[in-house]
Amino acid sequence: MAFFKKFKTTDPKNPISNAYNKLPTGEVVRRHYHFTGIVQGVGFRVEMWRRAMNMHLSGWVRNNFDGSVDAELEGALPRIEMLIQQMKEIPRIRIETMDVSEMKAEGTQEFEMLNY
Numbered sequence: 001m002a003f004f005k006k007f008k009t010t011d012p013k014n015p016i017s018n019a020y021n022k023l024p025t026g027e028v029v030r031r032h033y034h035f036t037g038i039v040q041g042v043g044f045r046v047e048m049w050r051r052a053m054n055m056h057l058s059g060w061v062r063n064n065f066d067g068s069v070d071a072e073l074e075g076a077l078p079r080i081e082m083l084i085q086q087m088k089e090i091p092r093i094r095i096e097t098m099d100v101s102e103m104k105a106e107g108t109q110e111f112e113m114l115n116y
Contacts, residue, residue: 025076025078025079026076026077026078027076027077028074028075028076028105028107029074029075029076029077029080029102029105030059030072030073030074030102030103030104030105030106031072031073031074031080031100031101031102031103032070032071032072032100032101032103033070033071033072033073033084033098033099033100034068034069034070034097034098034099035068035069035070035071035095035097035098036067036068036095036096036097036098037093037094037095037096037097038092038093038094038096039067039068039069039093039094039095040063040067040068040069042090042092042093043092043093044061044069044087044093045061045062045063045069045113046113047087047090047093048061048071048083048087049061049111049113051083051086051087052073052083052111053111055075055079055082055083056075056079057073057074057075057079057080057083057111058073058074058075058108058109058110058111059071059072059073059074059075059108059111059112060072060111060112060113060114061111061112061113061114062113062114062115062116063115063116064116065116072103074105074106074107074108084098
């Protein structure tokens with residue numbers, strides 16, 4: 001599982017990642033998300049990790065003991081919004097509530113899948 005924990009957000013050999021290079025860019029922002037619903041045991045963290053990597057976003061995603069999931073995403077706002085929309089459209093995931101707060105961008109280049 002260590003492979004999934006930390007990975008650079010740029011991989012020139014990844015064709016999917018390269019396709020996302022055509023997505024709109026813009027001001028770099030960082031947002032904290034708190035998700036509740038059916039978000040654990042359904043591959044939420046792996047899906048977010050994979051998609052964030054492909055979209056060249058940085059940050060982290062973590063399960064919480066109460067069954068919720070927290071994530072911090074940093075990158076171009078249109079890409080973050082696209083990632084969140086894609087997560088909402090995955091049939092096995094049911095996001096019931098999503099709290100969002102703005103944070104100061106840290107300039108990180110990695111995306112991590114954290115444990116509790």
